[in-house]
Amino acid sequence: MRGRVVFLGTSGGVPTLTRNLPAIALRWGGSLFLFDCGENTQKQLMRAKVGFKKSFYIFITHMHGDHLLGLPGLLMTLTLQGRRDPIYIFGPKMVKTFLEEILPLVGSPPSFPVFFREVSSGEVFRGSNFIVSALRTKHTIESYAYRFDEVGREFYFDDKKAEALGIPQGEIRERLLKGEHITINGKVITPEMVRGSKRRLFSFTYTGDTRPFPELIDFVKNTEVLVHDSTFLSSDIEEAEESGHSTAVEAANTAKAASVSSLYLFHISARYKDPKPLLNEARKIFSKTFLPKDLDMIEIR
Numbered sequence: 001m002r003g004r005v006v007f008l009g010t011s012g013g014v015p016t017l018t019r020n021l022p023a024i025a026l027r028w029g030g031s032l033f034l035f036d037c038g039e040n041t042q043k044q045l046m047r048a049k050v051g052f053k054k055s056f057y058i059f060i061t062h063m064h065g066d067h068l069l070g071l072p073g074l075l076m077t078l079t080l081q082g083r084r085d086p087i088y089i090f091g092p093k094m095v096k097t098f099l100e101e102i103l104p105l106v107g108s109p110p111s112f113p114v115f116f117r118e119v120s121s122g123e124v125f126r127g128s129n130f131i132v133s134a135l136r137t138k139h140t141i142e143s144y145a146y147r148f149d150e151v152g153r154e155f156y157f158d159d160k161k162a163e164a165l166g167i168p169q170g171e172i173r174e175r176l177l178k179g180e181h182i183t184i185n186g187k188v189i190t191p192e193m194v195r196g197s198k199r200r201l202f203s204f205t206y207t208g209d210t211r212p213f214p215e216l217i218d219f220v221k222n223t224e225v226l227v228h229d230s231t232f233l234s235s236d237i238e239e240a241e242e243s244g245h246s247t248a249v250e251a252a253n254t255a256k257a258a259s260v261s262s263l264y265l266f267h268i269s270a271r272y273k274d275p276k277p278l279l280n281e282a283r284k285i286f287s288k289t290f291l292p293k294d295l296d297m298i299e300i301r
C-alpha cells in the first residue's frame with residue numbers, strides 16, 4: 001500500500017452526532033498531510049490510528065471556523081506530547097495571525113517549530129515524490145482548493161526484458177530507472193528498451209468550500225480521488241449560490257467534465273438527516289460517486 005486517505009470529518013458548518021467538521025488525512029509514505037482541521041480532528045486522528053508523523057503538513061482552505069478551529073487544540077496536544085519535529089502549515093495569511101493570537105492566550109508556545117507558508121494559486125509545496133498545488137476558489141471569503149500529485153516514474157521496470165538484454169542486477173539498472181542510457185558489450189541500452197507496463201501516479205484533490213467554476217474543472221482534471229463540496233441538494237441551489245457552496249449535482253458535473261476517477265461528496269449540510277438523496281442525484285450524472293462517512297478510508301495501492 002502506497003498510502004491512505006481517511007475522512008476524519010465530513011459535515012459542513014456544524015457537526016452532527018455522526019459527522020465531524022471538515023478534515024481529511026492523507027498518509028503518504030512516512031508523511032501525514034492534513035487538509036483542514038475542524039473541531040475534534042485530533043480525536044478523529046487517534047480513532048483512525050493515523051498517528052502523528054515526523055513529517056506533518058497541514059493545509060487550511062479558509063478562515064471559516066468549521067475548517068480550522070481544531071488546529072489550536074491539535075497543536076497544544078502535540079506540545080503536551082513533547083513533539084520536537086517541525087510542522088508545516090499552509091493557508092491564507094490570516095491562519096498565521098489566528099495562531100499567533102490564540103496560542104499564547106490558551107497555553108504555552110508549541111514545543112516544536114511551526115513553519116507557515118501563505119498560499120496563492122499555483123504550486124505551493126514540492127517533496128521528493130509529490131507536488132501540492134492550490135487554486136483560489138469561489139466562496140464567500142478567500143479560499144483554496146488543494147491538489148496532491150505523485151510525481152516519479154511513469155512506467156515499471158521490465159525485469160524479463162532486462163534479462164533478455166543481458167543487463168546485470170544492481171547499480172546499472174538503477175541508472176536506467178533514472179532515465180540514463182547505458183552501454184553493455186558495445187550495445188547502447190535506452191530506458192525505453194526495459195520499459196514495462198504503465199505505472200499509475202496517484203492524485204488527490206480537495207476543493208474546500210466553493211461554487212463550481214470553469215478553472216476548477218481544469219484544476220481537478222483526471223484526478224484519481226476528488227473530494228468536492230457537496231453541501232446541498234439541487235433543490236436548495238439558491239442557498240448554495242448565496243453561501244458559496246455546491247450542490248451534489250454540481251459536484252458531479254465537475255467530476256464528469258474533468259474525467260476524474262472517483263468523486264467523494266463532502267461538507268454535507270447537517271440539515272439532511274438522511275443524506276442518501278445527495279448520492280442518488282450525483283450518481284445519475286457521475287456513477288463513480290461515493291458518500292463517505294467519518295473514518296471511511298481509501299487505500300492507495
Ligand SMILES: [Zn+2]
Pocket residue numbers: 012013064066067209267
Ligand atoms: Zn465550511
Ligand SMILES: [Zn+2]
Pocket residue numbers: 062064139209
Ligand atoms: Zn466556508
